[in-house]
Amino acid sequence: MEEQKEISFRIYRYNPHFDKKPYYDNIRITLEKGITVLRALNFIKENIDSKLTFRAFCQAGICGSCGLKINGVSKLACMTQVFKELEDSKEENVILIEPLNNFTIMRDLVVDMDPLVEKLKYYYSWVNPKMPVHELGKKEYLISEEKFQEYDQATDCILCASCVSECLMMEVNPNYISPAVLLKSYRMNVDERDSMQKTRLKKVTSDGGVWDCTHCYKCVEHCVKNIDIMKGIQGLRNSGMKTVSKRSEGAKHAKAFITDIKRKGRLVEFTLITRTLGFIKPIFMLPMMIKMLLRRRVPPPSFMMSEIPRIEKVRKIFRKLKKKNF
Amino acid sequence: MKYAYFISCINESMTKELDIAFEKWKTDLGIELVKLEEGTCCGGSNLDYVSPKHCWTINARNIALAEKMDLDLVTSCNTCLLSLRHAKHDLDTKEGLKEQVNELLAKDNLEYTGKAQIKHLLWVLNEDFGLDTLARKIKTPLKDLKIAPFYGCHILRPSHLMGVDDPNAPSSLHQLIETLGAQTVPYASANKCCGFHTLLVAEEESLNIAANALEDGIRSGADYIVTPCPLCHTSLDLYQNKALKSRKNLPKNSIPILHLTQLVGLALGYSKKELGIDKHMIL
Ligand code: SF4
Ligand code: SF4
Numbered sequence A: 001m002e003e004q005k006e007i008s009f010r011i012y013r014y015n016p017h018f019d020k021k022p023y024y025d026n027i028r029i030t031l032e033k034g035i036t037v038l039r040a041l042n043f044i045k046e047n048i049d050s051k052l053t054f055r056a057f058c059q060a061g062i063c064g065s066c067g068l069k070i071n072g073v074s075k076l077a078c079m080t081q082v083f084k085e086l087e088d089s090k091e092e093n094v095i096l097i098e099p100l101n102n103f104t105i106m107r108d109l110v111v112d113m114d115p116l117v118e119k120l121k122y123y124y125s126w127v128n129p130k131m132p133v134h135e136l137g138k139k140e141y142l143i144s145e146e147k148f149q150e151y152d153q154a155t156d157c158i159l160c161a162s163c164v165s166e167c168l169m170m171e172v173n174p175n176y177i178s179p180a181v182l183l184k185s186y187r188m189n190v191d192e193r194d195s196m197q198k199t200r201l202k203k204v205t206s207d208g209g210v211w212d213c214t215h216c217y218k219c220v221e222h223c224v225k226n227i228d229i230m231k232g233i234q235g236l237r238n239s240g241m242k243t244v245s246k247r248s249e250g251a252k253h254a255k256a257f258i259t260d261i262k263r264k265g266r267l268v269e270f271t272l273i274t275r276t277l278g279f280i281k282p283i284f285m286l287p288m289m290i291k292m293l294l295r296r297r298v299p300p301p302s303f304m305m306s307e308i309p310r311i312e313k314v315r316k317i318f319r320k321l322k323k324k325n326f
Numbered sequence B: 001m002k003y004a005y006f007i008s009c010i011n012e013s014m015t016k017e018l019d020i021a022f023e024k025w026k027t028d029l030g031i032e033l034v035k036l037e038e039g040t041c042c043g044g045s046n047l048d049y050v051s052p053k054h055c056w057t058i059n060a061r062n063i064a065l066a067e068k069m070d071l072d073l074v075t076s077c078n079t080c081l082l083s084l085r086h087a088k089h090d091l092d093t094k095e096g097l098k099e100q101v102n103e104l105l106a107k108d109n110l111e112y113t114g115k116a117q118i119k120h121l122l123w124v125l126n127e128d129f130g131l132d133t134l135a136r137k138i139k140t141p142l143k144d145l146k147i148a149p150f151y152g153c154h155i156l157r158p159s160h161l162m163g164v165d166d167p168n169a170p171s172s173l174h175q176l177i178e179t180l181g182a183q184t185v186p187y188a189s190a191n192k193c194c195g196f197h198t199l200l201v202a203e204e205e206s207l208n209i210a211a212n213a214l215e216d217g218i219r220s221g222a223d224y225i226v227t228p229c230p231l232c233h234t235s236l237d238l239y240q241n242k243a244l245k246s247r248k249n250l251p252k253n254s255i256p257i258l259h260l261t262q263l264v265g266l267a268l269g270y271s272k273k274e275l276g277i278d279k280h281m282i283l
C-alpha cells in the first residue's frame, strides 16, 4: 500500500477587497507519498475551497509561475514534494504556504509581478542585435562556444522570482535592481550579439544597482535552477570597474583591497572610508569616529601599520601575475 | 589541538577584543595556535571580481602557509572563511588552476596541495573540541542569560561551500550557546544579513538591514546578540545607534553585541573587562 498521511496546509489568505487583514486557513487533507505541493493546492481548489487563488501552469519547473514560500522558504510549488517538505516542518505534519516576499499581494498566494517586469524593461533585459536590421532573420548570427559558456547557465533562469523574494537588500529597498534582473543584465551583457553593453552597464552600476548588493548569497542559495547568480553580479562589477563605473564608490572601495595587499599585506582600514567616499561625506561620520576614539576602536593609520613579514615575496608574485592570464 | 590561525584585518584594527578574548581562554581548552603572520588579507569578498587571479593566488598562498606547517587553517571571521573556502573549492576543482598558481608560489617556496582544511572557530569548538568536553570546562554557567544567536551570512551561504549548518535553520551557534548554560531565544534574524559589506556604498539601506536584525533581537527579549563574525559585530555594535535612529517604540533602546569568543570567555570565568567587552560601543 502507498504511504499516506493526514497533513495540515496552513495557507495565507488575503483578499484586499474584502479582508481587513491577512489570515491563515488550516486545511487538512490526506495525501499519498509522491504528491507535489502544487498538486495538493490544486486538490484543495478543486475539492475544498474553489476561492483559493494561486498561479501555476506547466507543472514541470519550466514556466516559473508557481513560486511560493513553503515553510518559510521561496521555491517552486510544482517541484516540491509534500513528504520531503514535512521533514523540515517546524510543527509535525503542518506545511506553511505563503506568497513570495518583497512583492505586493494581489490575492492569497498571487503577487504583483509588474514592478519586476518594469525593472526588466528599465535595465534593457534583451539582446539588442549588432546585426543591421535588414540582415536580421536572413543570416545566422553565430556565437563562439567559449562565449556561450559564459552565460549558458544564466539562460536557465525562469523568472520565478524566488531569488527576489529571498533578497535581503530588496527587503529594505524595493527599488533595488534585484538578483533576477542583475542576472539577466549579465546574461545580455556577455552576449556577443548585443550592442548596448555600455548603456546597460551605466544603468546597472548607478544607484540601486549592482554596487548595492550586500553579498548575502541568499539569492544563490535559493535559486530554483541552481544558477550561480553571484558570478553574474561579480561579472557586472568587474566590467563596470573597467569601463563606465571606474570612479564609482563601489569600484574605489573594491580596488583598495588589491592596493593594500600589495602595500602592506593587509587592509588599511583607517583610510578605507576616505578612499571610498572622498573627504566630504565622511564629515558626517565624525561623531561616530570620536566615540570610536574614546573606546580605542580606531584602526591604526597606514604609517603605524607594519608590513607583513617577507612582503617582498607577495609583491613579486603580484608582478608575475600581471603578465599571466588564467 | 594545534591550528594555523588566520589573521583577519579587522581583528587587528577595529575588533581587537575578539582575539584578546580568544587569547585569554585558548590554553584552558588546550588549543594551540600558530598565527599566520605572513598571511595576507583574504580579499574581503571584493577581490573575487576585481581580479579573480589575484584572489586565487593570495588565498592559495595563505592556505599553503598553513600546509607548510602541516596544520589546518582556522579563522574567526565569516568573510575570511568564505574567501578561503571559495578559493580552495576553485583550486581543487578547476582544471589546471592549482598548477598555474603553484608555478607562482614556487618562487616563494610554497605549494598548495589542498590537504589543509579551512575551519571557522565555531566549528572547531563544536566538532573538534566537542561540546561535551566544553561543558565540563565551564566555570560560570551563563544560566540567567538570554541570547539571540546571529550567524551572519558567510558562515552559512553559499551552503555548498560550507556544509555545516542548514542555512534555513542553522543550529551550531545555538548548540554552543546552550552548552555554555545560556538560553537561546527564537527570532527571525538568526540567519539574515548585517549589511556590513555595503555600509560605505549604500549606507541608508545597509543601516536598515542592520536595524531589522537589531529590532528583532530587542523584541525577542534577549540580553545580548552573539555573533561569530567581527564584521557583523561592527555593523551591529559600532553602527547600532545610527541604525536604530529609524526605529520607534522599541521595548529598549539598545542591545549589546558579543563576539563568540567573549561569550565562551564569560562561561570560562573571565571578567567582562578581561574579555574587552568594555571596549564596545553599546555596553
Ligand atoms: S547576494 Fe545581493 S542580490 Fe543576492 S540576495 Fe543578497 S543582496 Fe540580494
Ligand atoms: S535566478 Fe533562479 S530563483 Fe531567480 S528568478 Fe531566475 S530561476 Fe528563479
Ligand code: FES
Binding pocket: A056, A057, A058, A059, A060, A061, A062, A063, A064, A065, A066, A067, A076, A077, A078, A079
Ligand atoms: S508551474 Fe511552471 S514552474 Fe511550477
